[in-house]
Amino acid sequence: xxxxxxxxxxxxxxxxxxxxxxxxxxxxxxxxxxxxxxxxxxxxxxxxxxxxxxxxxxxxxxxxxxxxxxxxxxxxxxxxxxxxxxxxxxxxxxxxxxxxxxxxxxxxxxxxxxxxxxxxxxxxxxxxxxxxxxxxxxxxxxxxxxxxxxxxxxx
Numbered sequence: 246x247x248x249x250x251x252x253x254x255x256x257x258x259x260x261x262x263x264x265x266x267x268x269x270x271x272x273x274x275x276x277x278x279x280x281x282x283x284x285x286x287x288x289x290x291x292x293x294x295x296x297x298x299x300x301x302x303x304x305x306x307x308x309x310x311x312x313x314x315x316x317x318x319x320x321x322x323x324x325x326x327x328x329x330x331x332x333x334x335x336x337x338x339x340x341x342x343x344x345x346x347x348x349x350x351x352x353x354x355x356x357x358x359x360x361x362x363x364x365x366x367x368x369x370x371x372x373x374x375x376x377x378x379x380x381x382x383x384x385x386x387x388x389x390x391x392x393x394x395x396x397x398x399x400x
Contacts, residue, residue, distance in 0.1 A: 251278055254287045255296045267297045347381050348373045360398045361388075369393070 248268050256263045268278060274295055281287050290296045315321050332340060349370065356366040369384070378384040385399050 248278060251281050251287060251290075251296070254281075254284055255291065258284060258287060258291065259298050261298055265299045265301070267299050269295045271295075344380060345373060348378055348384055351381055351384065355394065355398075358398075360394045365393055 252263050252266045252268065255266045255268075259266070278290065278295065281290055287296065312321065327334065352361075352366055352369055352373070355361045356363065361369070369388070372378065372387075373384065378387065388394055388399050389396055
């Protein structure tokens with residue numbers, strides 16, 4: 246039972262791959278199937294249901310949907326699931342926000358306590374905005390190096 250030719254023709258007609266063609270294993274239809282050498286013959290067999298298309302297999306995706314819903318609730322995100330450094334999981338914008346807010350808060354504190362004047366505050370504020378300081382410690386180092394405020398008041 247070599248139906249390779251008929252399988253190829255059926256695949257061409259139905260627009261699917263050869264592996265998705267089902268041909269009836271009924272021994273009584275064997276000669277009829279082997280005799281189908283034209284596309285018209287194969288079409289007739291398809292119409293009668295002797296040759297059919299096997300439905301496409303797909304993934305239900307139910308498990309992944311459930312997992313996604315769990316993650317939205319905050320489950321399955323524990324320490325054991327994490328790979329890479331903590332900063333890799335933090336959005337760069339969020340990292341910037343944390344850093345700049347801390348620096349600005351500190352600058353406001355120094356200005357309000359009159360440790361630095363308004364002009365110095367504004368200059369340091371703009372430097373911070375430009376990304377000059379990697380963190381609060383680098384701002385303090387910068388101020389100490391340039392003598393912008395008494396050392397004991399900076400710390």
